[in-house]
Amino acid sequence: MAVAAEDARERVTVHFWSVVQAVVAAVVAWTVAGGLVQDHDPFFAPIAAVIALNTSGGERGANAVRLLTGVVFGIISGEVAIALTGGGGYGALALGVGLAMTAALAIGVQRIVIGQAAASAILTVVFAVNFGGGHAGLGRLTDALIGAGVALVFSQLLFPARLVAILRRIEADALTEMAHMLDVSGRALRRDDESSSQEMVTWLGDLSRPMAELSRARENSRHTVRLSTIRWGDPAPVLAEDEVIDRLILLGESCLFLARTTAAMSEDERHELAPVVSRMASVLYTLADDLSSRRARQEAVEGALRSARRFDAQDTGGDPVTTATHLAVEMVATDIMVFAGIRFEEAEEALREDEADLEVPHPPGVPWLPWLPWRPPVDRYRHRWYSWRRRRR
Known part of the structure; x- marks a missing residue:
């Protein structure tokens, strides 16, 4: 209730x-x-x-x-x-x-x-x-x-549409669904019974809804930019958020791959992997809480990196399923970092190094009036400033 x-x-x-x-x-x-x-x-x-x-x-x-x-x-x-x-x-x-x-x-x-x-x-x-x-x-x-x-x-x-805010709300819903799926998967790995496995399969099916909503939102945003007053201003924030949705779709596929590979592991390996999957779920919950917060994104990057490094230190023993699971954990961690704002090359390098200091950039702000030019390039102001100083001299 x-x-x-x-x-x-x-x-x-x-x-x-x-x-x-x-x-x-x-x-x-x-x-x-x-x-x-x-x-x-x-x-x-x-x-x-x-x-x-x-x-x-x-x-x-x-x-x-x-x-x-x-x-x-x-x-x-x-x-x-x-x-x-x-x-x-x-x-x-x-x-x-x-x-x-x-x-x-x-x-x-x-x-x-x-x-x-x-x-x-x-x-x-x-x-x-x-x-x-x-x-x-x-x-x-x-x-x-x-x-x-x-x-x-x-x-x-x-009151023009605040597309960036709308897209981030849909992104947060998708992240929450991914987190739920990994959370259920982690608990299923601990219990290792038939009912929990069936529950995990249900969550795998439920993830298709937010993923389809992400694709639909991306197409609608592009259509709106072309046909609404947003095109009078700066469409860069909306286009940047479209790229973020592409990364989020890849993250969803990585989460599906991780949940699928864990179901094929042995009982001992499943119990060892359960904490890693649960920590990844916690990282996704942190991201979904506030996508406009740099601190939340930084915490998510650090949490994903710690979890992936700790699991990567284990020996796969040449088993193909275990190797695939290690790869899935690495894919999820990489996609989380890229979604948070880290460049792909930096994320891969951080996974290979024991010590890496990744700084998440501030996420773009959400413009209130998209039909007005929003946050013009700094160089334009610098050009005007230097021109004014030359005239004063």
Whole structure:
């Protein structure tokens, strides 16, 4: 019960600001639509604003465009159905919905567009039947334009998506899942029974979800940089985070390889390996706690390095499974260090040396307004400073 309550609190905390934005946008859209259109109840304007904003930060602008596309399809189809049937009724409703969904499917749009097209056709026909007006479609289109416009102002200008923060949240979820998997694997190695092995297999399957989410987030971020106001500023932080996701995907594959090889080891070797796997899980938990913290990354690098060195000192005895497990531990440690910010060559060299002082660089900051030029190169300021001094002389 306590865990469920904590999960609920965390979900509300993460999305609370999005809820506030949607509430304010709904009120603004209602006010604007009510002031611009006379003798009209602008119920759809706030609905359109909320629907357009009710998606991940990087997709809100595209969602507004999809909403408008569906509304236009639906209104046109509804009006055509009314004209062909000579008025409203069951036939007009069926024809309007069928035309709207068929037209949306024909051009290969997203499911949200198909749903909006059908809903718009239904409302156009229903309003024509119940109120006898021929302007229901036009009023709904006006509402949709106002609601989507408010959503675009909120999502692109006032509160643009903080893609770096969104990506790091997804990275933290993936790291937590990897840590859970290694933690379960470590406990399974200690118990060495059938139930724990089955539990480990379950965690192996669960890891596919965050890994797929990582790939999807990377593609969405690139799409957002191209089509949103972020392209007006400095896309370097987002592109750098995309590279970090590539490293994290490799880390996930290394963790899978480690968990798989441990299952094939003998009982004595499994018991010896259990502390190493558990320490790697602890390192991943440390990373997931705060990806914006240099201290957390430094602790993770040092912990991974200590664990890999200690295990590498053992003799493999020429056994292929043991050799593969040693390689898996080294791969996990290397990928953790590279993900934390250490160059690959430095990480490999540190594993070969008994003494190595690795300094993790500060992780890039998270820009608050991505559509403004963010953190320009220092050389630009230096050039201006030197030019000013020359003029003063």
